[in-house]
Amino acid sequence: MMPTPGFPPSTLDSQGTPIWISDLAAGDPNHILHVVRGIEPAEALEALGAKPGLIQPCELPDGKPDEWTSLPCAALGIEPGTSAALVSGRIGEWTFVYEDSGFTYDDAATKALSAGGRTAATSVYTINGDAGLTYAIDGEQVEWLNVDDLLLEEDLLGMPAELRAAFEAAGTVEMEDFEPGEADGLIAMRAICALAGLTCP
Template structure:
C-alpha cells in the first residue's frame, strides 16, 4: 500500500484517513474542507454557519450508534436533523469536517488570497476534490476519471505533492497504482498536514456547530 505521506496507523483498511473514519457515521456521506489563512470560526462563518451557534467541542468517547457521527453526538442532535460541522487548526491550515456533505462547495473559503481544497465523498462512492485560490476554482478532480500518471504533471505544485503523498491503496478489482475512492480525502489531508489519528485530534482545540 504505497501511501508515502501516511503511516499505517493513520489510515483504515480502505485507505480513509483514520481520524475521519473514526469521526464519521457509517454511511460516509461527507465533506472535508481545508484552507490556509483563516481561523476555524471564520471558516465556519464563510461556509454559512451561524456565529451564535458555534461552540467549543469535546468529542465524546464513542458514538451511540452507527448513524451518528461524533460531532453530531457532541451536539446531542439526532442524525438526519442537521449536519454537524467540526473545525480546528493544524499548523497554518484550518479544517472543517462536514459529517453530512451539506457544504459541498467550499470555493468561497479561498477568498481574499487564500488557498483551499474541498474533498467530497458520497454514500454512492462518488468522490472529487476542488482546489481553489483567491475565490476561484483552479482545478476540479473527479476521482473516477483520475489518471495519476497522466494528470499529476498538470496539477499545481502543492496539489501534485499532496496527491503524491496520498499515494494509492489497492482495492478489489482495481489495477495496481489506480486511483482509489479515498485518494481525494487523503490528498486534502496531506495538503493540510493532517496525517493524524483521532487521539491527535482530541488534543486540539475544536469547534462544532449544527448546520442545515
C-alpha cells in the first residue's frame, strides 16, 4: 500500500491521525468517531442515546484549556472525566459524531446508526492503543476488525468495496517497530475519515 494516498499534505499529524481529530482530542485520547450516511446530526446523536433536550448548537473555542480537556468538552463546559462530550456535524451526505471518552463504542451503536437502510461505521482508539472499526448496513454488522490483527494484503480482499477503498485511501504510516506497509494503530481512524470524505485540513 502507498502511504496515505487519500490524505492531502498537512492533513495528518506525526502519528498519522487526521489533524481535525487530534485538534478535537485531549492528550492520550480514548475516543470514537462514528459516521453515518443519510441522517442529520441531531438524529445521529439521538441514535447514540443523547437526550433531545441536551442537544444544543455550540461553537468550538479556539483552543483547549489544558491537555486533559477535549475541545468538545471545553465547548460544552464539561469537566474532563465526568461525562462524555459528543460533537456532531455534516459534510455532504455523511454525518459524523466525535465522542471524546469512549462511552459509545459497541455493536449496538453502529447498528442503530445504520438502521433504515443506511450505512454507518464506527472507529475507536483507546488510551492503551487499542483500535478497531465496525461497519454496518441496514442495522446489520457487515465488518468488524481489530487493528492489531489486521493483515492488509489478505484482509482487504474480503472487505466490501466501499470499505476496502477507504482502507486503501488510508494507507499506512511508517512507525517504529512496524514493518513497511504494516497497519499502524491509526489506520482505522484514517479509513473512517476516507469513507465519509472527512479528509479535510
